[in-house]
Amino acid sequence: MSETPYLDLKPLYQEIKAEIDEAVEQCISAGYYINGPNCTAFETEFSNYCNTDGCVGVGNGLDALHLTLRAWNIGPGDEVIVPSNTYIATWLAVTMTGADVVPVEPDITTFNIDPNRIMAAITPRSKAIIPVHLYGHPADMDPIMEIADSNGLKVLEDAAQAHGAYYETRPVGSLGHAAAWSFYPGKNLGAFGDGGAVTSNDTQLIERVRRLGNYGSSEKYVNQEAGFNSRLDELHAAILRVKLKRLNSWNELRKQIAQRYITEIENKIISLPRAKHWASPVWHVFPVLLDKRDLLKEHLEKEGIGSMIHYPIPPHQQEAYQHLGLSTGAYPISEHIHESELSLPMYPHMDKQNVDAVIEAVNSFSSI
């Protein structure tokens, strides 16, 4: 029996090994390791890809979120609206500024923040909204921007799972006032370590984030503010430049796998994700929902198939946020997703036999 891992990053490297090895070798030989030519070139290439005027590389996705909020002068006493259903980093970025998170429930059909519930969460202390394009499916951005603009709020897209996704005809990363990106290895565009970026049409914001990530300094040894150290390494930028050229073709392979799952999985007890007509998702994760999630996970394991849960515990039920006093039942839609979600194997280089095996195993699953 062949094994089907949840995720395998090795074949991706094999496809581009020669080019990556050359880029790494050149980078090391050139002797610039921080803030060098590859970082500058990647920033230009990635802002072009996202159709924005500016981009700045930072150390990781959490910093991309955190530094952007800081650059908007968000801090203690302020509120930031976040999805109740997200990876905890979205919340942590807010907490790091000293501001308060105000969670809003998702639309169960997109898993993303429900625009219809945002108005009720706005108070005089609200400063920003962070929609997350969770699992690679864009959040419903037009109504979100309308609410934000009419209430004077900033919108920061958490695009960490959605490199290359589109909302109607526009790429994610260009839809809010700014967007935060992660290049964690397993993301659709991943470095070989930690990395991140912020994109925006507001080039002053980009320069403020750059300064905040560079000790609060835009001129060597002159510090205008108390900043941080969070920069995109030159080596990672060199690698990301090679990978960015392939991103669309890799996303295309993900879409083909998702299409096969959607048309060939037939099991009444499992509900499949469906893209909205205005969305072109990039399937960072392929989420299915079912009551007996843990039994399906075990069943797949017996068949040699890996799977993951995104995520087992929602942020408000984590020990880290116990002090907020948001008990079980506070966000029932989010809790329902966390209790019933299972992610099927998904990576560009999954071969036909692996996809066949997943479909067969899911179709043969019964919970009795």
Ligand SMILES: *Cc1c(COP(=O)(O)O)cnc(C)c1O
């Ligand atoms: C991965 C991720 C982050 C954090 O990115 P890091 O680079 O790991 O810090 C933030 N938000 C979401 C939705 C993510 O998936």
